[in-house]
Amino acid sequence: MRPETETELAEMIRAASGPLRVRGGGTRAIGKSAGKVLETGALSGIVLHEPGALTLVAKAGTPVAEIEAALEAEGQRLAFEPMDHRGLLGTEGAPTIGGVAAANVSGPRRVQAGACRDFMLGLRFVDGAGRVVSNGGRVMKNVTGYDLVKLMAGSWGTLGVMTEIAFKVLPKPAATATLVMAGLSPEEAVPALSQALGSPFDVSGAAHLPEGPGGGPLTLVRIEGFADSVAYRAGRLSELFARHQPQVETDAARSAALWKAVRDVEAFHGKPGDVWRISCTPSEAPALAARLGAEALVFDWGGGLIWALLPAGSDARSLLGAGFRGHATAVRGGGDVPTFQPEPAPVAALSAGLRARFDPRGLLNPGLMA
Amino acid sequence: MQMPEPDARVLTRKAEIVARLREVLPADAVIDDEAETRAYECDALTAYRCPPLCAVLPSTTEEVSAVLKICHEEGVPVVPRGSGTSLAGGALPTADSVILGVARMNEVLETDYDNRFIRVQTGRTNLSVTGAVEEEDFFYAPDPSSQLACAIAGNIAMNSGGAHCLKYGVTTNNLLGVTMVLMDGTVIELGGAHLDPGGLDLLGLVCGSEGQLGVVTEATLRILRKPEGARPVLIAFNSNEVAGECVSDIIKAGVLPVAIEFMDRPCIVACEAFAKAGYPDCEALLIVEVEGSEAEIAEQLGLITQIARRHDPVELREARDADEAGRIWLGRKSAFGAMGQINDYMCLDGTIPVSSLPLVLRRIGELSREVGLEVANVFHAGDGNMHPLILFNANQPGELEKCEALGAEILKLCVEVGGCLTGEHGVGIEKRDLMDVQYAPADLEAQMAVKDVFDPNWLLNPAKVFPLHVSETRRAVAAE
Numbered sequence: 001m002r003p004e005t006e007t008e009l010a011e012m013i014r015a016a017s018g019p020l021r022v023r024g025g026g027t028r029a030i031g032k033s034a035g036k037v038l039e040t041g042a043l044s045g046i047v048l049h050e051p052g053a054l055t056l057v058a059k060a061g062t063p064v065a066e067i068e069a070a071l072e073a074e075g076q077r078l079a080f081e082p083m084d085h086r087g088l089l090g091t092e093g094a095p096t097i098g099g100v101a102a103a104n105v106s107g108p109r110r111v112q113a114g115a116c117r118d119f120m121l122g123l124r125f126v127d128g129a130g131r132v133v134s135n136g137g138r139v140m141k142n143v144t145g146y147d148l149v150k151l152m153a154g155s156w157g158t159l160g161v162m163t164e165i166a167f168k169v170l171p172k173p174a175a176t177a178t179l180v181m182a183g184l185s186p187e188e189a190v191p192a193l194s195q196a197l198g199s200p201f202d203v204s205g206a207a208h209l210p211e212g213p214g215g216g217p218l219t220l221v222r223i224e225g226f227a228d229s230v231a232y233r234a235g236r237l238s239e240l241f242a243r244h245q246p247q248v249e250t251d252a253a254r255s256a257a258l259w260k261a262v263r264d265v266e267a268f269h270g271k272p273g274d275v276w277r278i279s280c281t282p283s284e285a286p287a288l289a290a291r292l293g294a295e296a297l298v299f300d301w302g303g304g305l306i307w308a309l310l311p312a313g314s315d316a317r318s319l320l321g322a323g324f325r326g327h328a329t330a331v332r333g334g335g336d337v338p339t340f341q342p343e344p345a346p347v348a349a350l351s352a353g354l355r356a357r358f359d360p361r362g363l364l365n366p367g368l369m370a
Numbered sequence: 371m372q373m374p375e376p377d378a379r380v381l382t383r384k385a386e387i388v389a390r391l392r393e394v395l396p397a398d399a400v401i402d403d404e405a406e407t408r409a410y411e412c413d414a415l416t417a418y419r420c421p422p423l424c425a426v427l428p429s430t431t432e433e434v435s436a437v438l439k440i441c442h443e444e445g446v447p448v449v450p451r452g453s454g455t456s457l458a459g460g461a462l463p464t465a466d467s468v469i470l471g472v473a474r475m476n477e478v479l480e481t482d483y484d485n486r487f488i489r490v491q492t493g494r495t496n497l498s499v500t501g502a503v504e505e506e507d508f509f510y511a512p513d514p515s516s517q518l519a520c521a522i523a524g525n526i527a528m529n530s531g532g533a534h535c536l537k538y539g540v541t542t543n544n545l546l547g548v549t550m551v552l553m554d555g556t557v558i559e560l561g562g563a564h565l566d567p568g569g570l571d572l573l574g575l576v577c578g579s580e581g582q583l584g585v586v587t588e589a590t591l592r593i594l595r596k597p598e599g600a601r602p603v604l605i606a607f608n609s610n611e612v613a614g615e616c617v618s619d620i621i622k623a624g625v626l627p628v629a630i631e632f633m634d635r636p637c638i639v640a641c642e643a644f645a646k647a648g649y650p651d652c653e654a655l656l657i658v659e660v661e662g663s664e665a666e667i668a669e670q671l672g673l674i675t676q677i678a679r680r681h682d683p684v685e686l687r688e689a690r691d692a693d694e695a696g697r698i699w700l701g702r703k704s705a706f707g708a709m710g711q712i713n714d715y716m717c718l719d720g721t722i723p724v725s726s727l728p729l730v731l732r733r734i735g736e737l738s739r740e741v742g743l744e745v746a747n748v749f750h751a752g753d754g755n756m757h758p759l760i761l762f763n764a765n766q767p768g769e770l771e772k773c774e775a776l777g778a779e780i781l782k783l784c785v786e787v788g789g790c791l792t793g794e795h796g797v798g799i800e801k802r803d804l805m806d807v808q809y810a811p812a813d814l815e816a817q818m819a820v821k822d823v824f825d826p827n828w829l830l831n832p833a834k835v836f837p838l839h840v841s842e843t844r845r846a847v848a849a850e
Contacts, residue, residue: 052618053724053754075624104566115566117574118543133816134809139721140753141540141793143529143578144801144808145835146817150542150574154567171624194484200507200595202662226673229666281563283484304485304565327568341568346558351570353823358816369569 002039006124006132006163009043013161014130019366022157024061024099027084027091030331031339031368040098043163046070048138055121055138056169060098060162067097071169079170080116081107081259087269089332098162104154107263108205108222111197111301117153119168125152125160128359138166151354157365159358173224177234178205178255181219181244186210186286189219190303192241194282196221197302199240201233207262208299219244220258265298265307274333276316278306280326292319317341340369371418371459371774371799374833374845376466380423380446387444388424391468394436399474401425410451410469414516415459415800417770422449422463429474431549431557431587438585439555441468447829448553450581452524453495455516457717458798460528460580464833470585472523478502479588485563487546489590492523496530499591508593511538514794515706526586529578531794536752537628537661538594540794542577547590550576550583553825562590575820580796581831583824597661600628602698603671605678606652606685610634613654614727616681617751620658621724625673630752631657631702634731637709637746637759638701644708647701650685656751657702705748706759713761715746716773720784721755721793733783734758741776743769755793756784782807797835805837814840 001020003009013020019035026039040061048057051074058067064082071077082105084095099105101123106115113119122136135148152159184192189208196203205222212218221241223233234248249255261267268275273295280288285303296309310316313335316328327341343351351370355362380387388402401407402424412419423446428434441448447467454461463469475491476498482488483506490499496517499510513532514520520530526548531540538544547561560573567573576583607613617630633641633655642649649655656678660670675686689695701708709715722730731747738745738760749756758780762773781791781801785808791801805814818836821828821844828844 050723050725052622054621055723074622104571106566110565114539114543117566117571118539127816131812131816134813135816137721137788137790137808139723139755139789139793141531141535141721141750141755142790143540143794143796144790144792145797145805145814146820147529147542147574147578148816148820150571150577151820153574154571159570171622171626174624191484194486198483198486198508198595200598202597226666226669228669229662232663232665279564279566279568281485283482301565325562326564329568343569344558346552346556347560347569347572350558350572350823354570354820357819357823 001036002042004042006043006126009161009163010126010130010132012038013126013128013363016363020363022161022365024096024102025063025093027086027093027095028089028099028103029091033365033368035366038161040096040161047164051076054169055166057138057164057166058097059164060096062097063094064097064100065094075172076169077172078119078167079109079113080119081109081263082116083107083263088265088275097165101153101162101165102155102157108207108259108300111206111304112202112204117150120149120153120165121168122166123149123152123162124164125162127160128361128364133160136166140168156368158355158369159364161364175227175230176222176224176252176255177230178249178258179221179234179237179241179246180249181241181246182216184208184217184219184244186289186299190282190285190299192219192244193221193302195240196237199237201237205259206302209262209267210297211267213261220262222255222259262298262300267296267298268307268309271296271309272312273309274312274314275331276308276310276328277331278308278316278320278326278328280304280306288320288324291321292316372838373420373464373799374838376464380466383444384423387446390440391424391426391437394440395426395428395433399427399429410463410471413454413456413459413461415457415462415798418459418462418799420463420465422467422469423465425469425471427471427474431551434470434551434585434587435555435557437470438551438553441829442554442827445827445829447832449831450523450527450585452493452521452527453519455520456524456528456796456798458792458796458800460524460796460798460834462799472521472587475587482563483508486593487563487590488593489588490522492526492586492589493521496520496522496525503593507596509596510591510593511544512541522589523586526577526589527579527581528794528796531755533629533631533750536630536750537626542574544592545573545577545589546592548573548576548586549588551585551587553584553827553830580798580835582821582835583830598663599667600659600661601667601671601689602657602659602695603674603689604687604698605656605658605683606650607654607681608652608684610654610731611728612681613656616656616678617727618724619677620674621752623673623677625670627658627660627674627752629657629659630750632747632749632751633702633705634747636744637705637748640708640712640746641701641705644711645701645704647697649701652684657698702748709746709759709761714764715759715761716777718756718758718760718777718780719792719795720781720789721753722784722787722789724751724754726787726789727751727754730756730783730787734780737776737779741772743773743776754789778804799834802835803837805835806840818844
């Protein structure tokens with residue numbers, strides 16, 4: 001099924017009698033889902049781009065590449081730095097903006113600029129009963145009614161199929177620099193990243209690669225902005241971390257390559273095993289990671305995001321232990337354990353209640369999230 | 371503005387309900403004396419007043435839970451209240467409702483600089499959250515004008531913004547977690563010190579739900595390190611259009627100031643008379659603030675003034691020190707006080723695409739002349755969040771109605787150009803009956819379905835946000 005208009009999509013959902021597997025570009029398929037494939041790829045195109053208002057509206061099936069090219073032409077970008085899952089999941093195809101929104105995909109800059117959900121200003125979607133709903137708008141500040149935009153962001157198509165999304169976009173900075181510190185352990189790196197993020201120098205990336213592109217551990221701190229300002233802040237941060245003898249990478253392409261490696265978890269590409277994504281209190285990251293006994297690790301968000309490569313069939317949640325206060329998602333593999341972190345009973349009841357309201361027949365990606 | 375008839379069965383059972391509440395709360399935390407309940411009869415939308423059945427002031431999440439459980443069993447509507455600074459009537463009671471005030475819950479529970487968060491009870495005021503972390507040079511970013519008085523509970527309910535959201539976002543972008551009590555007394559935790567949810571984003575849904583989904587008692591908030599410095603520049607223009615173009619050009623150029631504030635002539639004149647900040651005689655005035663080290667500030671201001679000069683400003687005044695910076699902000703910060711001196715006023719909060727600024731300002735001027743009420747404009751121009759202030763005389767019969775009608779026309783205009791009814795104040799009762807201007811029936815139905823899940827009996831702040839005729843069936847079923 002490949003609707004070409006929102007009306008056609010609504011008709012298809014109303015007429016459906018069995019489970020539907022909602023798919024954008026098909027590059028982020030995680031978890032188990034069955035059903036007839038419902039593709040959004042024909043709902044494509046940029047509807048509006050107002051550079052002076054920092055706004056872009058696109059249909060959900062629009063390829064991310066098309067949006068990035070349009071923004072690039074105006075010196076702008078999606079500041080939440082959405083990850084490309086293809087290398088990690090071994091998928092092919094063109095990622096769509098709807099897929100990014102439905103999975104709330106954010107990259108290293110999440111820690112400074114915010115998540116995908118923070119940049120979504122409004123949307124239109126068709127719910128599981130075939131009802132067309134609009135929420136939010138295309139302005140920066142909007143508290144008119146409930147924020148269903150946040151509810152839809154990261155709902156993985158289980159509440160409705162998005163058809164059009166409005167984003168806040170930001171100017172691309174003139175310059176970027178990355179402080180590179182070599183040879184640190186996670187126990188040394190995470191406090192250093194925390195110090196960087198707690199500095200007045202507006203750090204826009206803070207990651208630790210136990211196995212960097214060259215093989216050894218690399219700890220990375222990114223600064224962006226006008227050239228003089230970047231040079232100033234890189235200098236101040238270098239003083240702050242003199243004990244770790246940082247190198248400052250000022251070459252834009254080399255800096256970008258490092259952050260792409262973090263964003264797309266390149267350290268795991270082509271390696272077998274299960275991939276877990278763990279959101280945690282940053283300072284707890286080294287101890288949590290040690291409990292996992294992972295084959296490979298990547299720390300992003302100053303430690304607040306751990307990517308772990310575990311032997312097939314592992315249950316990261318049981319390894320993290322009962323006191324763990326974040327959430328873990330089985331992005332690739334994960335055996336028979338639930339893909340998403342199970343919620344405490346009263347919260348699970350609310351989530352189930354929302355699903356029952358928005359998708360009363362249980363058609364949309366059934367069982368994916370709960 | 372119409373409010374539903376109070377439930378007679380609740381009114382006649384007042385004594386029993388108050389007695390039950392006294393069983394679970396300290397004696398001084400239940401207020402049912404008629405003279406004292408008057409303190410809770412309105413919020414900052416003072417045109418509408420109604421004393422509640424009673425008011426309760428719990429001190430802990432457990433007490434909040436006990437109160438809600440009783441009200442749930444008794445079928446009594448509950449109106450949560452932070453500091454009562456809502457301009458939208460978000461905390462306006464009905465005669466059959468219990469006001470649940472969180473004012474006594476103002477403790478800091480945990481401060482964690484390594485992980486950059488603070489956990490507070492939600493009765494704490496916005497400014498005192500920053501006060502609690504200032505020693506270490508940290509701050510809490512959302513800064514509504516009422517920040518000295520407004521509570522975090524209300525900030526979360528309304529998803530409050532402020533002057534600096536262009537860079538730092540609004541409450542929802544700075545809220546990491548909450549402890550919340552559902553209407554039946556169930557206590558839930560959403561989020562925490564980690565980022566983003568593992569399932570559906572219920573936290574994002576709760577923020578801005580105007581106290582209709584639950585009572586938030588504790589909040590984990592993101593705190594940020596203060597920049598090394600900040601400095602404003604004042605730019606005066608001889609037309610609103612040119613000032614609007616300048617805003618757009620600054621944004622397009624890749625500078626991201628922390629604030630771009632806009633004042634039009636009526637506002638400048640009033641502020642000048644009140645605060646004597648020394649503003650130039652002009653049609654429109656921008657205050658643009660940037661942050662960073664001295665050199666960074668100089669670099670950004672250099673670029674901004676270069677852009678501004680292309681628009682032929684009447685005056686361009688860069689603050690050279692803290693004193694001059696203070697003077698530039700003085701007029702803007704006293705804008706509301708200045709208006710209050712001249713007249714009664716109604717403060718609107720519609721948001722528009724920045725590109726529509728000149729058109730909307732022109733139309734507001736026309737509407738203002740047609741109706742015969744003066745409108746002063748002061749707003750956050752960088753994000754299109756307008757604050758037209760309609761001046762009127764409350765003692766003159768019919769003026770409030772005239773003012774409300776003009777307000778409605780202005781908000782409809784905001785929606786027409788692609789904007790919304792409210793950018794940071796919330797819907798409350800003030801914009802409740804305009805919701806169907808912005809949303810189709812199916813859109814409102816989807817939002818009400820969320821309330822059905824969290825509060826099936828529609829007891830929490832039920833007469834707000836949705837037009838009464840739209841929510842009527844649900845409220846009626848609940849009352850049975």
